[in-house]
Amino acid sequence: MALGDYLKTERLIKLPWYQKALIIGVIVLVIVILYFFTLDRKYQNKIKDLKGQIAKLDKDITDLQTVKRDLPKFERQNALLKKQLEKAMTKLPSKAQIDALLKDVTVRARNNNVDITAFEKKPEIDQTLYVEVPVDIKMKSGFFQAMIFFNELARLERIVNVKNLTMKSDKIGNLEVSYTLNAYRFREASEATPETKKGQAKKGFGKPKEEE
Structure with missing residues (x-):
């Protein structure tokens, strides 16, 4: 069932x-x-x-x-x-110290019988962590004096390098040298970075207002 x-x-x-x-x-x-x-x-x-x-x-x-x-x-x-x-x-001088560094370069030139005939500081170039300070320099000296001077530049505690180097000899055998000396300084905390400046330019900061 x-x-x-x-x-x-x-x-x-x-x-x-x-x-x-x-x-x-x-x-x-x-x-x-x-x-x-x-x-x-x-x-x-x-x-x-x-x-x-x-x-x-x-x-x-x-x-x-x-x-x-x-x-x-x-x-x-x-x-x-x-x-x-x-x-x-x-090895990176501050903004206040950069002039002292450049003066040191001219003193070393004079001590090595190097005659600086032109010394033109160019606009600074902003990098991310530092600022590049280019200086166009022309000088006259004997060959060995020039080599000793450049050797002293290479041994500086501060970071510098030489670019666009050209040499030619005059009628009495002295060298006429022109180059760009690049010095580098520390970026101050108060200075805007290149990225910040680009952002400000996009937003129109710093542009004069149009007259109404």
Whole structure:
């Protein structure tokens, strides 16, 4: 006899007590199985989610421990780079010191019997971290005096270089030399960077207002 037939009220009432108990037990068992199946799936998902969170936290802890272990090395590297930057910056004079540097160049020329006939400071060229200061120079001297003078320029503590060098000899054997001396100075904190100036130009900063 099918369970559905037993569940009919008339038949259920007429059944012996042990059959009634069996039917009730089956119903309760089905309910319990369904409940635990649903509950089990719920907790399986929860456990899976928690395991994923724990794995992520374990990885984060491992990464932090690695960073903590390497932190002294990073600090030493940072300190070394700062010292190297400070040392490099000492080779770049400030805006106030650049004239003193250029004067030092003329003094060294005079001390080596080099006659500077033209000394024209050109407009400064903005770079990202520094400012280039070009100076067009013409001079007359003997060959060896010129070589000694250029050697002294190369040994300056400040950074300078020579570009566009041309030489020719006059009628009595002296050299006539022309070149561009590029000196470099430190960018002052108050000075706008080239990027800032470009931005201001795009926005129209510094342009005169049109008359109404």
